[in-house]
Amino acid sequence: MLSIGAFSKLCRVSTKTLRYYAEIGLLMPSEINPANGYRYYAVEQLETMLFINRMKGYSFSLDEIRELLKSKEAGDEGLCRAFLQKKRAIEKQMRDCECVLEQLGGDLEALQQGRSIMAYMEQLRVQLVKAPDMRLLSVRKMVQAEEYPKEYAGCFGRLFQKIALEKLKMTAPPMALFHSAEYTPAGLDTEFAVPVEQAAAGTRGFCPGLCLKTEVRGAYAQLPAAYAKQLEWAQREGYECTDALYEVYVTDPVEAAAESEYLTEVYCPVKKITL
Template sequence: MLKIGDFSKLSRISIRMLRHYDELGLLTPETIDPFTGDRYYSEAQLFAAGRISALKDMGFKLCDAAEVLRCWEDREALEGCLLAQRELSRLRAEEAAKRLRLLDTALERLRKDEPMKYDVTVKTIPERYVASVRQVIPNYDQEGSLWSIFMKETAHLRIQDSAPCLCVALFHDGDYKESDVDVEIQKSVKGVYPDTEHVKFKTMPAVQVASAVCKGSYDQMGDVNAAVASWVEANGYTFDGTAFNIYHVSPHETGNPDDFVTEVCYPVRKK
């Protein structure tokens, strides 16, 4: 039998953590001296301690590690636990990779002495005739599915683009949503065409907007929206309609996110 201090040295787990494992029922002492309260572990428990440390290194929480240990001898159940943890780790890695890209972009702009803000102007988008598709989609990243519907259902109509041709995405939800978002895409056209199953043709009225143009990936959209919102508040305007983006250079024109050009527009009016 090993005293807790000796077991701590051999297992490379602190005494404090061993006591915590005991509280969780994860690794309890083999015996406890009823008179002194000294804790004793068996040499065989070193294997259990090693398994717990390995599971922690794999990212398992201690509460989950207890469940994994219970099915350690069940190969199929153990494989299921490991596969689930692997998928969770993969998702976390994707999130970490996205954060790294955002940091790299911010650092690159900073080193180029680019301002960390966007110029905001007020202008009027003139009346335009558009082809429109509006649906509730799982999330904002699925906007491309609406453009696919548009292309598929209008291919036979031989639609002519207006000049200038504006490709727009409107966001009808008042607030940012994590899922089930109400998005409408529009392309300004000239001529008259019949509606299809999902594509509707209509005239959009002129609208005054506060807008800012940004060049680069969509990762910076949060910063652009914040810049426009701050400008509106500071300059005596109030929001007056559905926000939208104009895609001057989109993934349809280039596969390089650094070349995207997007104009963020908020309909506004003077207070």
Template sequence: MFRIGEFSKLTQVSIRMLRYYDDIGILKPAKINNKNGYRMYSVEQTKVLSKIIFLRDIGFSTEEISHALKHWDSESLKKEFKRKEEVIKEAISVEEQKLKKLREAMSEIDDSKDFNYNVVIKSIPFYNVICLRKIVPNYFSEGELWHLLCEHIEKENLNIKDSNHSFAIYHDNEYKENDVDIEVCIVTEENGIEKDGVTFRKTDAFDLVGSTMVYGPYENISGAYKSFVNWLDENNQYEISGMSMQVCHKGPWNEEDPKNYLTEIQIPIKIK
């Protein structure tokens, strides 16, 4: 048996942490001396402590550590490690996005960049389209809608090619962090069975549309919308009159390098 100080030196874990582990119940002393109240630890407890340190270092909370210690078998551990892997991957993704934005900000400061997107006014006709509209978790889920629509086209053996004009319509009246209402459309004169949310319809025509081209990865799109705010402020005789649309002229299906993506933002407008 070892006193807490001795156990601390041998395991390289501070007395403060050993007392904390005792308080929360994941590593109780093997024995407490009735005469002087000293916490006493056994050799066998070094193995338990090693497990605690390992789990702590890979991001397990004290509650998760307690659960893992009680279920220390291969199947339970694999399940817990897989769950923690997904949590860590998500955290890494979030931090990578922060790092990317930070680097872009530093680049703009260094180069005194101020991205401006040229807005032009045009009209767009109505289109006969095959479309799929769903509420999806976020804007990045739009790709799944395109996948489902193309899968339907292939399954129903419709004569619609990848080269057909396509676009997405965003039906929410505001920017949303989640539960986004998106409709993906492909222009076609084909008709067929409507099922699984896939429909055929005629889109609206617009006499006036503010249009701007976005070159490069999809992360640049937010900057285009901000430029459109400035354009409306400078051209205050116009106001927004409909849902925004995105036409992807070049994307992952026909361009390997995101730097060469080409996306057109279309926002219906009207004279006040």
């Protein structure tokens, strides 16, 4: 048996952390002396502690590690699934970081040449268009800002599955409508939708009418600039928003080689302000 101090030294984990792991049931001492409360760990638990440290290095949360320990005991299949998901998440983080570095480099170059880093907004064009009426197959829910990547994948995945099962015909690319006027503690009221030809359970009519339209080429992080540009245009030309703002994802991110290839259409339904 190893004292908590010896175990701590071998694993390079503080005794405070070991006590916390015991509190949350992640790694319990093999034995606790009832007389003095001293904690002891079995030599075999060294491997478990090393496994926990390795999983933390992969950015798994402690709750996730608890489940991974169960999977480890049950066999390798569960671990393989978890590792594959984490690998994909880390790869996405790396791609996102590469995009941030590229943008940062571009901004740095612009500053060094005496140009504004906001010059890209000059490339955004606002058009006044009549958007077509549509029938939307959709799911609507409150979404927190950090949940959007997961919700986009999950909600559109379910909608595409329904389209395939019921043999519906898509008439336009997928889109998201934002019904909230502002973020709330509950999140943003968001409708994930796919325009379809046939009426079916879960579909509704959508008639946006007169809209401001802006095409954005590149990462989704640029989309707020399109909304800012549209707001400036509307105030200058005397228009006001009448319905949910929405985005049409013309480019499938799965098929794009890089974010620079994304094409997104941003719409704001409007009407002329009458005095």
